[in-house]
Amino acid sequence: MTTVHRRHLTEKIVILFSILAAVTVVGFLFLIIGQIFFAGLPSLSWYFITTPENATPGLGQGIANAIVGTIIISLFATILAAPFGFGTAVYMKKYATDNGITRSFRFLLEVLSGTPSIVIGIFGFLIFVIYLKQITGGYSLIAGAVALAILIMPVIERAIEDAIDRVPPDLEEGSYALGANKWQTIRGITIPSAFAGILTGLTLGFGRAAEESAVVILTAGYTQYMPEFGIHAVNGASGGLKIFPFQDQVATLPYTVYHAYQNQVLVKPSVGFAAAFVLVVIVFSINIAGKAFLSYGFGSGKTNEISVFESLKKRLFTPPATSTASINAENAPPAVPAAGKNSSLSDTVKTSIGEIRSAITGSEKKKPGEPVVNHENAETVSHRPEELDEQRVAVQLTDAAQPIDALSLSEDDPSPEIPRKPAHRTLPQWRLRNPISSVRTTIRSWLQSVHLRQTKTAPSPQPESVASPVVPQKEKPKSRLNLRDFLRPFLFTLVPFILVTGLLLVLAAVIPAVNPAGTGGVLDFVKSIVIAIVICAICAIIALFLLRRSAQILKMRKKNPLLGNRTGAIIAVIVGICLVLVGAFILSAHLFVPPVTTVSAAQEAGTSSAGVINTPIFSFNLQPQDLILLQKMNNPAFSINLQDGDLQIRIINQTITSMNMSLPATAGGTDSIPAAGTGTTQDKSARLAAFLAQQNAGEENSVSAAATATPSPTVTLTPAPAAAAAQNQAITGKYALDLGESYWYGDNSRPCLATVYNTSVLPFYFWWDMSWNRFVQQTPAQTGDVFLVIFIRIENTGNMSALVPSADSFVVVNNGQTYTHNPYFDTSVLTQNEINYYSVHYDQLPYQWIREIGNQKRDYAFLTGFNVFGENTTAITTFTTNAPPSPGFDTNGQGYFIMPGRSNAIDGYLIYEVPASVAADLKDTYVQVSFNSFSPAQWRLSK
């Protein structure tokens, strides 16, 4: 008994754990989607979605460019990959024999499908972006599309192979039996039958391309602008011409999210989350659409698609009372999960017999309506070879008008419409076991019942014209079915689209009202609503057109209810949706944005061997109204010839090492450029100076617009109270040392030496955030302020430790004003938890990291006594990674001890934000230190 109990207990526990695991896994889906949505909510707005980034004030405030770019690049990648995926799949499934070559092909395909995206990324980067730059234009749509095509080709190939696998072999055998050769069979039977699966494969490939980030970062680049269409003359392009959008950089949503990660100081996290949410919605819709194709199409391998079909069927038409029983019976198998989940080969074969009969029936029924059939063949993929048709004619001649229908029905179609065959309403045993074939049978029987009803009411080749006046009673169900018939493909293809559109509209209506920030005010909101209405109207017009088209197709389909005619309708719908999406976004973008000339510079750096740039690499002759976008370049040097007029320059994500700008003397003799917007004029050189001062002050700069450096919290410098200033004034000049002179301090047992050896005035600086792994660009809190950086070296003089004054000990004195170091907590960068954490574990900000950055002379780094978190980092500056940090001890707030390692000195920077006026007269500026309470020192910052 106990054993039994234990066994059952074990079972219960296992089930419990399994349920827990399943709930966790699914819970994470909702957690992720929900968190992303709510985190992105503040930025989600119609304006955000329909505005390209270049039209927005900040960085990353609009993603229309990325949405359009994602769709376009994925589309091109799919188009490029489709022939290869398709051809390979057909070869592997239909032609390949099991020999060494095939097996190695299979292996190579698996290798290709498993290749990490980063590998394909740098492969594409070096080949398409660097080596083939003359053709692709460097970072470009075409480079990205080719690289993505390599990535998604195995996905498409695998899906098409599966689709071909699902084609019942009997159909093909029938084709062979009718004398068709292999290609005719593939073209006439396999491809049409597998079409839904092929479409699914393409859609999944599209989704895979849309979600990929590493590849597009390395090959497609990024642009803030909407894709342009046209050919423009561009300096440096091959032949002087550049074909847009193919040779132009293209923005993608994954890159937008990555940008939000890279530029966390400048981009609000909600922007990244909003972009991520839009991306997830797009990818989900694509994937759901792909699965819908599969379940809507022929033969599916998934049990859950029964539900799709059943619910749709229930919604679309009320089954005749007699057929309810059979439908219920077919619903039964899923209730027996274990049984329902297995489909054996024999089942498939049995089903397929019915299918092939139905197929033959279908194609024969097609015969009578010649004009319609021809039209239809032009529309669909199901081209039939002539021999097949001849064969069928022969078959038709020998058979009576009815038998084939009857035969197929007698085998597996318990159509309630045929009272002659009541016995077959009892389901055969195998149907209970195979839900897929049940679905297929249901489809077949339904189609056949429609067909039968038609032939009963209107036996003539033109049923519509003849039947309706004669039997008006019977007309009703037919027209009802008509409507449902052509609604069906739309439900499957449009539902995700409608959901997305509806969601966006709801968001557009709700969110700006909740959070108007990020939108351009009421006018913009009204404008965007108007645009939304325009877009919806366009959608409606196109949808109506597509409805009409698909109604035509489906009307024709009645003649041949089986093979693949509705794919025409599906394709029409998809193409239409893509056009609508792209067109709508381009339209809305153009409504928002005045057209600009984009000059996207290439990225390849050219440096001399010494790493110093000698000659300009990029040279632009700009015209008024030109807008130049410099982005993603490494160590570029620019030569820019400016013209009068409004010139807007944006520098994206780049450190510019040198820039030569020259202004030609203008004809008018005025040495001024009208500033944009304000109508005032500025001295040219002043503007240039302003530009150069600000060129790196933000990820994005605009010369013509008023420079708005992104304010961010900084080491603020506040004038000390007057009393303190007066007290500090009392320290006389005799303590003032010149730059480079050292000052002894400490005591006899621990003598130390301090030197202020350099100073620098910077418009901004970078510091390296260790745990977030990125530079944080620090701009002044007040526009116009600069940073005064004081380089201090404190040397140990032979003892094992030296006393380092805390940064609080330093003050800058200028004209009687004292500026004190004021540590800050940047809550926009750090969470409070991080601050709390680093306040205790400041020793986890290794000093040598900052040193490395400094050695690379890439940027300025921040360190010394106090780090940006307001904590002292010098206690662990041992200079050797393997020596454990010395704990040190606080000498009454005065400083910390260091243990020298590789070097006997510690270099530190003190950074103050000071008004530009202070930096202007460094001669009268002193850095004043109280190393201890009784020995102050003062350095003069300039001789």
Place this chain on the structure above:
Amino acid sequence: MKEPTDFYKGLFFGIAAVTALLVFVIIGFLLYAAAPVLTTSGIGFITGSVWNYDSHQYGILIFLVDSILLTALTLVIAVPFGILTAMYLAEWAPVWMERILRPLVELLVGIPSVVYGFFGLLILSNVFTDLSLASYHVGLLLTAIVLAIMVIPTIVALSQDAMRGVPDEYRDASIALGATRWETVRSVVIPAAFPGIVTSVVLAMMRAMGETMAVVMLLGNNPKIPASLFDQGYTMTAKILNDILYYVSFPEPRAALFGIAVVIFLMEMLAVAGLRLICSWAQKRSGA
């Protein structure tokens, strides 16, 4: 016109051959691009633990070990969850629930990795710091958890398919012998579906190994071997992505970065080969 079959066969063979040759092109090009450093460094490229552009030392040991560590930890987290979920879906879940859960799990596959990374960086990491667990804002365990979320759907979908593929006769026989459902699963279904489960795990491993974006965002990019679960690291993929844009115009660093790509590619080829071994073993076993 008796040729068409041969023509089309040739056409499709050509396409398939181009596709297959693409792999050789990729690996050949990677080797070509990496040759300058691979030849000078030799085996030191794998065994060296110093990566310094200034001193021309290129050793990827740290990155390699970090990649392996991260992948292993990911699998440690993902495999139990994945297999338990698959087991539940395949064996115990009511049909309606399976119909709901399965597509949801498959949807998880569709979330772009950059979104996972962003999510992990800005949301999940706060959970860690809230719990005062992590010594860094980001680190090994966080990355592994995010990667596990990323690969679990793969494991669930493939394992569930494998378990579902076990004939019901096996289950019936086991239950008829008096075994409970769990005993059936443990001693009949899982052994029978074992190759499929292993395949799913290997595929998940490949995905975790090749993942770039989330790792760049979450692992800290700190070139050391993590000392603890909360320590930082730096994987091979992240090294490539972080450095290639800076160093593409310098031949030697570029070659070194391509050397990393070669290593990744070879590891991936090994995994695929292992996968094929498993498959052939399974075929042999089922045939026997």
